[in-house]
Amino acid sequence: MKKIIFLFLFLFALLVNAQTKVSGIVLDDLGEPVAFANILFKNSTEGTITNDNGRFYLESDASYNTLVVSFIGYETQTLTLNSKVNYEMEIKLAESSEQLNEVVLIAGKQSKKNNPAVDILRKIWAKKRENGVRKFKQYAFDKYEKVEFDLNTIDSALMQRKIFKGLEFVFQDLDTSKITGKTYLPIFLNETFSKVYGDNIIKEEKEEILGNKNSGFDNNQAIIAFVEDLYQDYDIYDNYLKFFDKSFTSPLSRTGIDTYNYALRDSAFIDNKWCYNIVYYPRRKNELTFKGDFWVNDSTYAIKNINLEVTKSANINWVKEIYIEQDFDVMNDSVFLLKRDYMLSDFSFKKKEKSKGVYGKRTTVYNAYEFDKEKPRDFYKKDGNPFDPEVVVKDDEFWKENRLESLNKDEKGIYKLIDTLKTVPKFKSYYNLVSILGSGYVEIDKWNLDIGSVYDVFGYNDAEGARVRLGARTYYGPNDPWRVEGYAAYGFADQKVKHGISGKFLLDNKSRLIISGGNRRDIEQLGVSLTATNDVLGRSIASSSLLTVGANNRLTNINLSALSVEVEPLTNVRVSLGANFRTLSSALPGDFSLDYVDAESVTGTSSEVKQFNVNTIVIYTPGKKTIGHGVERRDINDNYSTLLLNYTKGLKGAMNSDFNYSKLQFSYSQPWQVGGFGRLYSTVEIGKTFGEVPLGLLSVIPGNQTFFSNYGTFPNLDFYEFVTDTYASLHLEHNFNGRLFSRIPLIRKWNLREIVGLRGVWGQLSDENIALNAPANVTTPLIAPSDKVYYEYSFGIGNIFKIFRIDFNFRGNYLDTPDARPFSVTGTFGFNF
Structure with missing residues (x-):
């Protein structure tokens, strides 16, 4: 009885709130749906068109008693509406027996010539x-x-x-x-x-x-x-x-x-x-x-x-x-x-x-x-x-x-x-669940604390074996002027505890003056990015990937302490000045060596690097839009370019630092909308190291031994396969968004998307750096792509079941390198429009 009363009240509300409503389907003589037919209330400009299945719905606050249905090549139908609400109408259109004298119009595809609409x-x-x-x-x-x-x-x-x-x-x-x-x-x-x-x-x-x-x-x-x-x-x-x-x-x-x-x-x-x-x-x-x-x-x-x-x-x-x-x-x-x-x-x-x-x-x-x-x-x-x-x-x-x-x-x-x-406990539970899935953090309001990220709890690598990590951050609100964040991790194979802690403080909102610092002691896969990070909480997917190609044993013990000051003098121009001290050593010395020649050592070699650096970073992101006024802000668009200039100076002797050197790096990333042909992503990176440095401080061409497609890396290179002190790289990836597959009748309904990629890198390694590293380091060959540009190309199929993407990657040259991988398959998943 309650359902009947509810239905009655609901229908009554529909009748009261709108004067005229119609819905239905338009068919031709053969009973086939007529897509894009015009539906119009007579003597008005209120109308709609049928969808791909010939169905339509039209509503007006005014009262109408006549409906006009028309389509090019068919006789126009004028229908009397007997009531204010007319649902599930079935309207049949007959083929037109006459043609207009002024304009020749036909059903289906329209001519591009002698067409007044095109004129x-x-x-x-x-x-x-x-x-x-x-x-x-x-x-x-x-x-x-x-x-x-x-x-x-x-x-x-x-x-x-x-x-x-x-x-x-x-x-x-x-x-x-x-x-x-x-x-x-x-x-x-x-x-x-x-x-x-x-x-x-x-x-x-x-x-x-x-x-x-x-x-x-x-x-x-x-x-x-x-x-x-x-x-x-x-x-x-x-x-x-x-x-x-x-x-x-x-x-x-x-x-x-x-x-x-x-x-x-x-x-x-x-x-x-x-x-x-x-x-x-x-x-x-x-x-x-x-x-x-x-x-x-x-x-x-x-x-x-x-x-x-x-x-x-x-x-x-x-x-x-x-x-x-x-x-x-x-x-x-x-x-x-x-x-x-x-x-x-x-x-x-x-x-x-x-x-x-x-x-x-x-x-x-x-x-x-x-x-x-x-x-x-x-x-x-x-x-x-x-x-x-x-x-x-x-x-x-x-x-x-x-x-x-x-x-x-x-x-x-x-x-x-x-x-x-907001006062209903059940709604709060639903809201909190969605919030956890979206942010990755579990909110504990009474402590002003977030636990997470839940996506980093479990990992695996050759040095640590199975690994668990638990993190937390302060969170009073999205516009907090300061934030402290940290984590603790444990590896079951090496039975060691790792940690990371970081703090950020916004001192001036107008200039975005921020001071930050922290310490991290962990195991990391270095060399997965040409631009080294000073993020004390950062961790690459290569460090914890469950499945890898070949041995994933070139891992590094890192103890990093960093302090920096950042300011935004102009909109979307960030300038950072910082200092960091890091200690690097191999996490698996028997498989991977960071040894270098050291005349001051009793053995003539050293296996640990201690280095103090000061660095200046300028980042320009024209067109970037953000939201929030706290120490951390959110981006609200992704179509902006990024220009980065990074200068690093190593100071020997400072805090017992080992090396004196300079490194200059520049990168430019830009997404391009290529009209109706999809989106192109491009990245150019160049860099040079001045001075003699060990392997841990050189620029490693970023390989990828995981099964995940990772833009900016070379999926057919192993970690540390190419090492440079001077380099220039280019990455291009174009997603056609189905432009090509939509023209193939057998597969167009699958809505697949085609992705093509091209990436290349050229680099050099000086004789001085080879002499510093090669005599002591026998596990890692020091090879740079200096004879010719190393390149790869790939073909990908995206939108498989709407969430998967598979890339087929081909190595273009340097195929005679020992254990070279000429072909690989990588993939990724995610929810994309």
Whole structure:
């Protein structure tokens, strides 16, 4: 009885909240679904198009009694709606017996020639740099953004699951999506109000965050960072639009005519402007494309309204649907400005129609445009943290004045719902579990302590055998001005305890002045990176890998103490000055030697290195965005480049240090979006050591004897196979994101992704360094790739079962080296869009 009453009340709510609702399927004469058919309420601009399976859902707050269904090449159907709610309609379209006199249109693929829609598209290209804020020297506007997450496809079976026992009250505020027709429950809301300034002359833009509000997660910057990274800004006039780390071809792209079918559907006055309506849909399946339509002005060729829906066959994981709609306002006869931007994403493990998931919805409203008010160049320098809670968390009065779009009933209920949920022990347990999986740490609030990372508890290597590690860190909040972290580990084979402890203190927030230091005594696989780390808690996967290729016995006992001061004088420019003292010795002397010639030793050789260094590091990360104002901040994007300059000076005699030398290193890493052809990662590294140093201080070309694909290493090189004091390396890895596989009929449905890699290194080892090391070190051959550049290439298949990737790696030369590995297979796994 309760279920019947609930169902009655639910249906009643649907009837009250919306005036007209329709859903159903469109079929042709043979009963086959008609994809991309146009569904429109008569005498309105409210409509949608059918999905790949011919299904549609359309909802309006207004009352309509007639539905118009059309598609190119078919007779238009005009249907009378007998009630306000008409679900599961079955609509059949008959093939058209007539053709329009003005335009010749056919079903399926559209011609690129003699097509009025393509002619209009070319005029959009010619005018696109003259539309919107690009027409002015300077611009400024208000920006209000709200991001919401909802549980969707909620039914009675879901509500009765044990996981929701004691949480039944959350289902009191259900609603139905106007786009998908699915029932959903709002669970999270984030609001931001900001002022944006830009200068087209100097190509600078600055966004001042004036207010930020979260539903119950004000201090959870991990969620805020995730939201910011998930929903990056985009411009529909760009050739490619980036969503979820993928580049989708824009329907307004210059390459659009090779990617989409275009058809002129209608023309009408909108806001007293004559506009054309153009429908577009992809020419091929499995590519990163959209379907939808747009209205474009007949004189300025500026977009008035556009909607984009990602096709279900697109090669993207965990996202079932993406729907975007943008509206532009007419400022005067020639200027169209973005007024509202709406984006809905349906996240789900499966792409089946009835599979449950989470909606992510972002609404951005723009207002109060101002133009040609010049500001000095220094104004655009970023200062402080844009999401500093002390600055941007505002009260209700602020939001009443600055909310450019009022919250609906469901959105208002989110704040109350989350406040209530935080008092429920069961919800706290669920939240803590997700937090542990995400961060790797177990929070103990009463001690202000985190235990972890849980992912580092167990390991294995030849020196220690099985190994366990337990760590902890102080944690009062995400913006802690200081943090102390440490761990203890035990190896069951060598029966020794290892440890690491580190402390960081933020002395000045404005300049990001940080002092840090610590000590680590452990066993490490050195030489897995050309740029040596001074992180006293760092550890490479090679040091604890359960399975390796060949003997993983070239391990080093390391006792490292470090102290450094870091400052950020300019945005994204970090300068660090530090000193460190390290003691190095072989962890398995019988298998691996770090011995070098030492005239002061009684035996003429020494097996332990004691070295004091001072070093200066400059890191420049243009375009990097961070969140937080504590000693540790979070990145919220990954499309920035990194330039690193490192100078190290070894001082002999200081703290009984053994060697006097200098080392200069430079690296440049850059991700490149190559249009619709995927993403290219590139890294260039060069370095030189001045002076004579033992093996433990030389630059080892990073090999990889694990079965894990690890960018920046050479998977067909063993550890210490190449050793240098001068080197230059290049790493290239390109992920086509399925661009090639989508054209192969037999495998296109698998949504596989192709990855190709090329890497090379050249290096030298001076006669002096060979003389210092070779006579004493008989276990490690000192070879540098000086005759010719050593190179490898690889072919990979990614997105296997959506989580696995396999790389087939080939060694290009130096095949006559003893025990050279000409071929290897590595892999990795993870959840990627």
